[in-house]
Amino acid sequence: MTKRSVSIHVPALTRVEGEGSLRLRIEHGEIQELALDIFEPPRYFEKFLEGRRHHEVLDTVARICGICPIAYQMSAAQAIEQAFGLDPGPWVRDMRRVFYCGEWLQSHALHVHLLAAPDFLGFDSVVGMAARHPEVVRRGLRLQGLGNALIRLLGGRSVHPVGACVGGFFRAPDAAEVDDMLEQLRAALPDAHDLVLWAAALKLPQDEQAFTCVALRHDTDYPFEQGRIVSDDGLSVPIEQYEDHFIEEHRPHSTALFSLLHGAPYLVGPLARLNLNHDRLPAASLSLLRQTGMTFPSNNMFHSLLARTLEIHVAIVEAIRLLENYRRPVSPQVEVTPRAGIGCGATEAPRGLLWHRYELDDQGIVRAARIVPPTSQNQARIEADLRRSLRQFGLNRPDDKLRLRAETVIRNYDPCISCATHFLKIGVTRR
Amino acid sequence: MGKPSIAVHKFSSCDGCQLAFLNAGEELLNLAELVDIKHFLEAGVADEYAHVDIAFVEGSISTTDELTRIQRVRACSRYVVTLGACATAGGLQALRNLDGSNTEWKHAIYAHPGFIHTLDQAEPVSAHIKVDFELWGCPVNGRQVLAAVQQLLFGVAPLEQRDKVCMECKRQHASCVMVTAGRPCLGPVTRTGCGALCPRFGRDCYACFGPAGNANTAALSRRLEGLGLTPADVARRFLFINNHAPSFNEAGKKHYRQGFSDD
Ligand code: SF4
Numbered sequence A: 001m002t003k004r005s006v007s008i009h010v011p012a013l014t015r016v017e018g019e020g021s022l023r024l025r026i027e028h029g030e031i032q033e034l035a036l037d038i039f040e041p042p043r044y045f046e047k048f049l050e051g052r053r054h055h056e057v058l059d060t061v062a063r064i065c066g067i068c069p070i071a072y073q074m075s076a077a078q079a080i081e082q083a084f085g086l087d088p089g090p091w092v093r094d095m096r097r098v099f100y101c102g103e104w105l106q107s108h109a110l111h112v113h114l115l116a117a118p119d120f121l122g123f124d125s126v127v128g129m130a131a132r133h134p135e136v137v138r139r140g141l142r143l144q145g146l147g148n149a150l151i152r153l154l155g156g157r158s159v160h161p162v163g164a165c166v167g168g169f170f171r172a173p174d175a176a177e178v179d180d181m182l183e184q185l186r187a188a189l190p191d192a193h194d195l196v197l198w199a200a201a202l203k204l205p206q207d208e209q210a211f212t213c214v215a216l217r218h219d220t221d222y223p224f225e226q227g228r229i230v231s232d233d234g235l236s237v238p239i240e241q242y243e244d245h246f247i248e249e250h251r252p253h254s255t256a257l258f259s260l261l262h263g264a265p266y267l268v269g270p271l272a273r274l275n276l277n278h279d280r281l282p283a284a285s286l287s288l289l290r291q292t293g294m295t296f297p298s299n300n301m302f303h304s305l306l307a308r309t310l311e312i313h314v315a316i317v318e319a320i321r322l323l324e325n326y327r328r329p330v331s332p333q334v335e336v337t338p339r340a341g342i343g344c345g346a347t348e349a350p351r352g353l354l355w356h357r358y359e360l361d362d363q364g365i366v367r368a369a370r371i372v373p374p375t376s377q378n379q380a381r382i383e384a385d386l387r388r389s390l391r392q393f394g395l396n397r398p399d400d401k402l403r404l405r406a407e408t409v410i411r412n413y414d415p416c417i418s419c420a421t422h423f424l425k426i427g428v429t430r431r
Numbered sequence B: 001m002g003k004p005s006i007a008v009h010k011f012s013s014c015d016g017c018q019l020a021f022l023n024a025g026e027e028l029l030n031l032a033e034l035v036d037i038k039h040f041l042e043a044g045v046a047d048e049y050a051h052v053d054i055a056f057v058e059g060s061i062s063t064t065d066e067l068t069r070i071q072r073v074r075a076c077s078r079y080v081v082t083l084g085a086c087a088t089a090g091g092l093q094a095l096r097n098l099d100g101s102n103t104e105w106k107h108a109i110y111a112h113p114g115f116i117h118t119l120d121q122a123e124p125v126s127a128h129i130k131v132d133f134e135l136w137g138c139p140v141n142g143r144q145v146l147a148a149v150q151q152l153l154f155g156v157a158p159l160e161q162r163d164k165v166c167m168e169c170k171r172q173h174a175s176c177v178m179v180t181a182g183r184p185c186l187g188p189v190t191r192t193g194c195g196a197l198c199p200r201f202g203r204d205c206y207a208c209f210g211p212a213g214n215a216n217t218a219a220l221s222r223r224l225e226g227l228g229l230t231p232a233d234v235a236r237r238f239l240f241i242n243n244h245a246p247s248f249n250e251a252g253k254k255h256y257r258q259g260f261s262d263d
């Protein structure tokens, strides 16, 4: 190994949500320093939830992230309903799943086409890529648009939708709107199908590595809004026990917190979900996966891209299944009676497990809140991955190649830095 | 003459307003034909201090670093347009200004608060630099943004919407949620732009588009109390997404006790 000192500083990472930077120092062929700095300013959400009434929480937490507001609303609704001992019933459960399908579609299509694909096809941005691969980009934008339309059906608008509430929804779509949506969804199936095959044919880096996956797992369904928290090294606990197994720590270079499972980094998100739930895929998505010849679980982190495209297919198939049985209910929401208590909620945001806990008083006023977003759960994993994949890639390579590889590795996790900084209370600190 | 150029900058925010571009679909590609996008990190273009015709700014100013950045953005842009509630009015995170909670909250949350270089207040962009045009909304919608680009580039001042959500309800024939369901709607004091989305969904408006011109907040406060809201509830209504906008701030503070307590 040559004796070379390299110092790479990428002051502002592109094609990630939010703001982050990377510091990498290599001395004598060894990585001396590597840090993914998250310098997104703190916005203190958990603090200003205190003193708010239960019915203000969903509109508040949505503002943590413009890309996955539904995830925040759904985890919060579930937690508050649990605290109040409320079951919103099957119609609400089904429609929340449909709502969530819209967010996966929108967020995954955005990530795959606007943020990640330029790396694998050799472009700086989607604008350059669109000139050379117009059909690929158009297909992506169509799927993203479909996700936005599905969100609007139940939420009125796709960023910070206004339709959801504790107890259900403010409004139930009528049959004509649902039929129209169904038609659009069915028409998009070939796009989703082709997208998966396209992703499977991409030349993705081969980068096998060992890591622990964490996701929700449900008795019968692919996980969106329900399930136990499981890992591939044997964890299987109800969501209320999250804090017994996972801790956060604050490291100086970041305004996000790092989560650890039993003291070690872990992965959440599409690849973790698929690795742990490939046997829960809808039949049509499973047979599509077989067609690609790929098998899961996979320990190539770059298969995240494939997992994301397959989940686009899952979202469309699921939304069709649920809307085909649509009946307009007498009321889209159940009555809410506050009572004092603590409730937890956990759902699968596009980027992975999103866990909330609220303590409410008998008036339904929030007394304490804790929110653990996916990106802070992945942060330790991203750094661990960077260390080994850069070593494997070759620390001798030229700076710009190293830098691009590092950025590619980071973007592959689809980190949402806005989400990561909304602030959780510290479980444990080490100095 | 080359194509006009734009930049999209992010400060303290949720990224939701930039999605007005990234969710625009085909229109995003059309826009990229019409203008030169010089800086837009999330879209993969980085040249922060390139000279541009229009700089769109998302997010409020809440750290020392952001203060320096926004001044440099001003220096290299012909027009500065704020995108949404955070940039225009401070956003939800300006709630930390209410009781001067920045330091306390920082210590409650971080093990190493010394590394967190925040300003005491989260403020709108206009608190620090001259802003040429402000777009309200949390989030702004795509139509507003694309219209602003078109209008600024053709030298026409963009259309301002200062009407109230109430007017929009009338236009859309939405039934009034305050009259029919007794909901504490902020439509009477909120500017239009959303198409009266919440009332059309059968719920009360929570003022994500900020105060309308000549908003009679005092009359609405009395009306809200008449509907059975406690003073703390009234304070919470005004001190929400646009809590730092002067007319809402003033109306909210009349009823506010520290931490939204009721006694
Ligand atoms: S105004 Fe609202 S949508 Fe826009 S960045 Fe701020 S929080 Fe997000």
Ligand code: SF4
Binding pocket: A162, B165, B190, B191, B194, B195, B196, B197, B198, B199, B204, B205, B206, B207, B208, B209, B210
């Ligand atoms: S009705 Fe009010 S709260 Fe709802 S979207 Fe419009 S301005 Fe925002």
